Amino acid sequence: xxxxxxxxxxxxxxxFALILGAxxxxxxxxxxxxxxxxxxxxxxxxxxDGEDSGEERLKLNWFVSSSGDAVLPEGDADFIGQAIEExxxxxxxxxxxxxxxxxxxxxxxLLASGDTPDLFTAAGxxxxxxxxDGVTADMSPFVTPEKMPNYFxxxxxxxxxxxxxxxxxxxxxxxxxxxxxxxxxIRQDWLDTLKLxxxxxxxxxxxxxxxxxxxxxxxxxxNDTYGLTTVGNGTSLSFDFxxxxxxxxxxxxxxxxxxxVDVQSDLAVEQVLQGxxxxxxxxxxxxxWFLLKGTEHVDKAVGxxxxxxxxxxxxxxxxxxxxxxxxxxxxxxxKANWMPFHPFAQTGTWTENxxxxxxxxxxxxxxxxxxxxxxxxxxxxxxxxxxxxxxxNYGIEGKHYTRSGNTxxxxxxxxxxxxxxxxxxxxxxxxxxxxxxxxxxxxPLGLExxxxxxxxxxxxxxxTIQSYKLYPSIGTNVAPPVGFNLADFRxxxxxxxxxxxxDEPDASNWPKYVEELLTKYGGQQMIDTYTEQIKAxxxxx
Amino acid sequence: MKQNAVLRRSPAGAKPLRHRFAGAxxxxxxxxxxxxxxxLYYVVYHYIPMAGMIIAFKDYSLGKGIIGSDWVGLDxxxxxxxxxxxxxxxxxxxxxxxxxxxxxMLPDVLLALMLNEVRILWFKRLIQTVTYGPYFLSWVIVYxxxxxxxxxxxxxxxxxxxxxxGSPVNYLASNDYFRPIxxxxxxxxxxxxxxxxxxxxxxxxxxxxxxxxxVDGAGRWRQLWHITLPGIRDVFVLLLxxxxxxxMDAGFEQxxxxxxxxxxxxxxxxxxxxxxxxxxELEFSIAIATNLFKSVIGFILIIGANKVxxxxxxxxxx
Numbered sequence: 001x002x003x004x005x006x007x008x009x010x011x012x013x014x015x016f017a018l019i020l021g022a023x024x025x026x027x028x029x030x031x032x033x034x035x036x037x038x039x040x041x042x043x044x045x046x047x048x049d050g051e052d053s054g055e056e057r058l059k060l061n062w063f064v065s066s067s068g069d070a071v072l073p074e075g076d077a078d079f080i081g082q083a084i085e086e087x088x089x090x091x092x093x094x095x096x097x098x099x100x101x102x103x104x105x106x107x108x109x110l111l112a113s114g115d116t117p118d119l120f121t122a123a124g125x126x127x128x129x130x131x132x133d134g135v136t137a138d139m140s141p142f143v144t145p146e147k148m149p150n151y152f153x154x155x156x157x158x159x160x161x162x163x164x165x166x167x168x169x170x171x172x173x174x175x176x177x178x179x180x181x182x183x184x185x186i187r188q189d190w191l192d193t194l195k196l197x198x199x200x201x202x203x204x205x206x207x208x209x210x211x212x213x214x215x216x217x218x219x220x221x222x223n224d225t226y227g228l229t230t231v232g233n234g235t236s237l238s239f240d241f242x243x244x245x246x247x248x249x250x251x252x253x254x255x256x257x258x259x260x261v262d263v264q265s266d267l268a269v270e271q272v273l274q275g276x277x278x279x280x281x282x283x284x285x286x287x288x289w290f291l292l293k294g295t296e297h298v299d300k301a302v303g304x305x306x307x308x309x310x311x312x313x314x315x316x317x318x319x320x321x322x323x324x325x326x327x328x329x330x331x332x333x334x335k336a337n338w339m340p341f342h343p344f345a346q347t348g349t350w351t352e353n354x355x356x357x358x359x360x361x362x363x364x365x366x367x368x369x370x371x372x373x374x375x376x377x378x379x380x381x382x383x384x385x386x387x388x389x390x391x392x393n394y395g396i397e398g399k400h401y402t403r404s405g406n407t408x409x410x411x412x413x414x415x416x417x418x419x420x421x422x423x424x425x426x427x428x429x430x431x432x433x434x435x436x437x438x439x440x441x442x443x444p445l446g447l448e449x450x451x452x453x454x455x456x457x458x459x460x461x462x463x464t465i466q467s468y469k470l471y472p473s474i475g476t477n478v479a480p481p482v483g484f485n486l487a488d489f490r491x492x493x494x495x496x497x498x499x500x501x502x503d504e505p506d507a508s509n510w511p512k513y514v515e516e517l518l519t520k521y522g523g524q525q526m527i528d529t530y531t532e533q534i535k536a537x538x539x540x541x
Numbered sequence: 542m543k544q545n546a547v548l549r550r551s552p553a554g555a556k557p558l559r560h561r562f563a564g565a566x567x568x569x570x571x572x573x574x575x576x577x578x579x580x581l582y583y584v585v586y587h588y589i590p591m592a593g594m595i596i597a598f599k600d601y602s603l604g605k606g607i608i609g610s611d612w613v614g615l616d617x618x619x620x621x622x623x624x625x626x627x628x629x630x631x632x633x634x635x636x637x638x639x640x641x642x643x644x645x646m647l648p649d650v651l652l653a654l655m656l657n658e659v660r661i662l663w664f665k666r667l668i669q670t671v672t673y674g675p676y677f678l679s680w681v682i683v684y685x686x687x688x689x690x691x692x693x694x695x696x697x698x699x700x701x702x703x704x705x706x707g708s709p710v711n712y713l714a715s716n717d718y719f720r721p722i723x724x725x726x727x728x729x730x731x732x733x734x735x736x737x738x739x740x741x742x743x744x745x746x747x748x749x750x751x752x753x754x755x756v757d758g759a760g761r762w763r764q765l766w767h768i769t770l771p772g773i774r775d776v777f778v779l780l781l782x783x784x785x786x787x788x789m790d791a792g793f794e795q796x797x798x799x800x801x802x803x804x805x806x807x808x809x810x811x812x813x814x815x816x817x818x819x820x821x822e823l824e825f826s827i828a829i830a831t832n833l834f835k836s837v838i839g840f841i842l843i844i845g846a847n848k849v850x851x852x853x854x855x856x857x858x859x
Contacts, residue, residue: 101820108823111603129823134604234714234801288694291713291801363604487817488624491809494802502714502803520625 058375059091063107063117064434065099065357071426072096078425080391080432088379096431099123099357111135116362119376121174121434127358128165128479136170137366142377143172150385151175154444155355162476162537163355173355175384176437178444180350181314183465184242185325187307188337190217198341202246205308205343209284212307227284229306231297234290237264237497240310241285243275245344251351253474253530258540260474260531265493265517273500273507280501290498302328304336311340314439314462319455340464348471355477356437383435386445392432393440394449395422408442408449415453475539481529489521597830617830626809634810637720637791642784644724648732650777653739654769658761669740672733683726684798687713691722714803723799723808727792738780739773746772778850782858786843789835811835 072078072094085092095117097103104126110116111130122130130136143160145152154175163173184205191198191208194215199205209227211217217225230240239252248256249263249272263269279285286306289297301309302325315321317338329336342349359380366373382388394401394408400418402409422429433440442449480486496513518524534540566573592607597617599610621627652672659665675683690697691712699709712718750768759767793812800808811831819828847857 104823105820108603108825112606114606125821126823130603133602234803236802286694287709287711288692290803291688291692291711485624485818485822487822488626491802491805491817492626495805498714498802502711 055089057089057091058372060093060119060372060376061117062092062094063110063120064094064096064431065103065121066096066434067430068098069427070096070430072428072431073425077421078428079396080429083391084379087382088375090375090379094431096434116364118362118365118372119359120362121357121359123357124477127171127360130360131165131168131170135363137361137363137373139169139172139361142361142373147377148381148384150381154384159355163358165479171358171360174357174359174435174437175440176353176356177439177441178353179441179466180353180470181465182310182312182350183340183468184342185309185311185317185338185340187217188339189335190307193217193219198339199343202242202343205242209308210282213284217307218304225304226286226306228308229286229297229300230289230310231292231294232290233293235494237276237494237501238289241272241276242343243272246275247271250348250471251473253478254351254471255474255534255540260527260534260540262523262527262530265514265523267511267514269497270507270510273497273510277501277507298325301325302332304333317461318458320451320453320458340461342468345468347469349468351471352473354473380435383432389440389445392429393436406447408447409452410449411452474534476534476537478530478533480526484522484526486526489517489523489526492521493517594829594833596826597833599826601826617826618834620827621831621834629806630809630811630814633807634789634791637723637810638788640720640724641727641792642781645727645731645735646777646780646784648728649735650739650773652732653736653743654765656736656740657743657769669733673737674733675730676734678730680795680798683730687722687726714801716804716807719804719808723795727795738776742773742776743769775856779858782843782846782850785846786839788842789838
C-alpha cells in the first residue's frame with residue numbers, strides 16, 4: 001500500500017521531468033551552436049594578448065542567414081571563429097539558418113520575444129518592417145568611414161544613404177557582387193551539327209530555336225527537342241524569355257525616359273506576351289516550362305531536351321565545377337558543349353546589381369551596451385578587410401592557398417586540404433560568408449586569383465560574360481507604400497499574365513488588365529511611391 | 542446519483558457542499574494530481590497563447606510588442622473583407638472543404654466496409670497495410686507523382702494521349718481539373734488511414750447481433766443495413782462534426798504545393814492568402830485576424846452541427 005502511494009507521485013515527477021527535458025533539449029536546438037562557441041570561447045580566454053586585451057571580454061549574439069549545408073563544427077576546427085574570438089576578445093554565439101520564410105519567422109520571433117540578437121541579417125521586405133517597427137538601432141554612430149574603412153571599400157557612401165528606409169539609417173547592405181553572370185547558354189555541339197552560327201541577336205536566336213526544335217539537333221530521329229527551356233514555378237512569366245529585352249523591358253524595376261517603370265505590369269508587356277504566345281504556339285519552348293520548379297529546367301537541359309537555357313552563376317557551365325550543367329550533360333553525352341551567348345550582349349543584358357540584403361543592429365543592445373555594437377563594428381570591418389576576406393573565403397595562407405604579391409594561387413592540393421579542413425567540417429565558412437552575398441569578388445581588394453583547376457574554356461566563358469553590357473539600375477532600393485498589398489497585386493498580375501498566355505487568343509486584353517491592376521489593386525499608388533523614392537535619390541528628375 | 546440527491550436534501554445543506562468538494566478532492570487526490578500536467582499543458586500551450594489574439598485588433602509592431610501596439614479596432618477585418626479577391630477565396634475554401642467532406646468520408650467508410658467483409662485474414666491485413674502506406678508520404682512527394690503522371694510534355698498520361706493521336710492536356714494547370722486532382726490525390730493518400738477508425742468501430746459490434754440476424758433470415762445486405770451501418774453511425778457523425786468545424790481549413794499543405802497561377806481562380810484559398818500576406822509580408826495582425834474569423838465560423842458550425850446531430854437522435858460530441 002505504502003509503496004503504491006509513493007509510486008504515483010514518483011511516476012508523475014518522472015513524467016514531468018521528461019516533459020521539461022524535452023523542452024530544454026528543444027531550446028538547445030533552437031539556440032544553434034551555443035555550446036560550440038562557448039567551447040571555443042573558453043580556449044580563447046586563457047590568452048588575452050589580442051589587440052583589445054585591455055577591454056573586457058564581451059558576449060555577442062548574432063543571427064545570420066547561411067547556406068543550408070553549413071554547420072559550425074564542434075571543437076577547434078572552426079579557425080575563423082577562433083580568429084575572431086581571440087583577436088577581438090569576444091565570445092561569439094552565432095545562430096544561423098538558410099534565408100527564406102523560416103528565417104523571417106525565426107528572426108521575427110526573436111525580436112518579438114525581446115531576445116534580440118545584437119547583429120542580424122534579414123531579407124529586404126522584412127528589414128523594412130523591422131525598421132518601421134523600431135527594433136533596429138540607428139547606425140550613424142557606428143557605420144562610418146572612420147570606424148569601418150575596409151567596409152567602405154566595398155560599399156559607397158551614396159549606396160549606403162540610398163539604402164536607408166524612410167530616411168532612417170538603420171540598415172547597411174551586406175557586401176554584394178558587382179558583376180552580373182546572367183547569360184544564355186547554348187549547345188555549341190548542336191549548332192555544329194546543324195551547321196549554324198552562334199546567334200548574335202534576337203532574330204538569329206529565334207531562328208536557332210526553330211532549328212533546335214524541328215531539325216533534330218541530337219540526330220536521334222525523333223522530334224523530341226526544344227529551343228529553350230525555363231522555369232515558371234507555376235506562378236510567373238520567366239524573365240528568361242528574350243521577348244522582355246526585345247521589347248525594352250530589362251530587370252524587374254527600371255527607369256525609362258526619366259520615368260520609373262514597373263517592368264512586369266507595364267503596357268509593353270503586351271508585346272512580350274504576344275511574342276511568348278507565338279513561340280509557344282510554334283512549340284519551340286519546352287511546353288512544361290510553366291509548372292517546372294527550382295532547377296528542374298536545368299535537369300531537362302542536361303537530359304538533352306533543350307538547346308538554350310539561362311544560367312545565373314559564374315560557374316554554371318565550368319569544367320572545373322563538378323556539378324555544372326556542362327559536367328552533368330557530359331556524363332550523358334560526351335559531345336555536349338554549353339557555351340555562353342547573349343542576343344543583347346551589345347546593348348544590355350541586365351541591370352546593374354543593387355544592394356541586396358542588409359545587416360542590422362539591435363536597438364536594445366545599442367541603447368544598453370553600445371560597447372557591444374562597437375566591438376561588432378570592429379569585427380565586421382575586419383571581415384571586410386583583406387585579411388578577413390581571405391580567411392573567410394579562401395582559408396589559411398600556405399595551407400589552402402599561396403600568395404605572392406597580390407596574386408592568390410589555389411592548386412589542386414590546396415583544394416584537397418580545403419575540402420578536408422572546411423567542407424568536410426560542415427562547410428562552416430558559409431556561416432561567416434553571410435557577410436559576402438553570392439559569389440564574393442576579389443577585384444575590389446586589388447587581388448588576383450589564379451585557380452589552377454580552371455580550364456581555358458572556363459576563362460573564356462568568364463571573359464565572354466564579363467564583356468556583356470549592363471543597364472544602369474534604378475539606383476536605389478525602393479519600398480512599397482504603407483498599407484499597399486504587394487502580394488495581392490503581384491498575384492493578380494501573374495494571374496492575368498498566364499490567362500493571356502494560355503487561355504486567350506491574343507494579348508490584346510492586356511491594357512485592360514493593366515488598368516485594373518493600377519486602380520483596383522493599387523498599382524498606381526505603388527508606382528507613385530517608387531517614383532518619389534527614386535526622385536529623392538536623385539536618379540530621375 | 543441517488544445518494545447525491547439524498548445528500549442535497551440533508552439539513553446541513555450549506556456546509557456539505559464545501560465538505561463534499563473537499564472530500565472528493567482528498568478522496569481522488571491522486572487522480573487530480575495526475576490531471577495537473579495535462580491541464581497545465583493546455584493552459585500553457587493552448588489557452589495563454591490565445592491572449593495573443595488581441596493583435597487581431599491592433600496594428601502589431603515588433604518594437605512595441607503585443608501589449609504596447611496601437612489599437613485599431615476592426616480595421617484589420619475591414620482590410621480582409623475589402624480585399625478584392627476575398628469572396629473568391631472564401632468560395633474556393635468552402636467548396637473544396639465541402640467536396641473533401643463528401644469525397645473523403647464516403648470512400649473511408651466504403652473501404653472499411655469492404656475490408657470488413659474480407660474473410661481471409663492475411664489478405665485483409667495486406668490490403669490494409671498497402672492502402673494506408675501513402676498516408677505517410679508528404680505532399681511534396683505526392684505532387685511529384687502527380688507531375689510524373691500528368692505533366693503536359695513528360696507525363697505518362699499525356700504520353701499515351703499523344704501516342705494515340707490526341708492532343709495533350711495540361712491537367713495540373715487547368716481550372717477544370719484542379720479540384721478533381723486535389724480530391725483524387727487526397728483520396729489516394731488518406732483513404733487507407735481514414736478507414737482504420739471505422740474498422741475499429743466495426744470491430745466493436747457485437748457478433749451475436751449478426752448471428753441473431755442470420756437466424757432471422759437476414760442476408761448480407763440486410764445485415765449491412767441494420768447492423769453494420771448503425772454500428773458505425775456514431776463514429777461517422779463524430780467525424781462529420783469535427784470536419785464541419787474545420788470547414789474553413791481547406792488543406793493548406795496540399796493546396797500550397799499544387800497551386801499555380803493558372804488555377805488561382807478555383808484553387809486559391811484563405812490559408813494560402815494568409816500565408817502570402819501574413820508570413821511573406823510579415824503582416825501578423827492580418828494573419829491573426831483572418832484566423833480569428835475562421836475560428837469563429839468554425840466554432841459556430843461545430844456547435845450547430847452538434848445540436849443538429851443530437852436533435853436527429855444520434856449522439857453529438859458532447
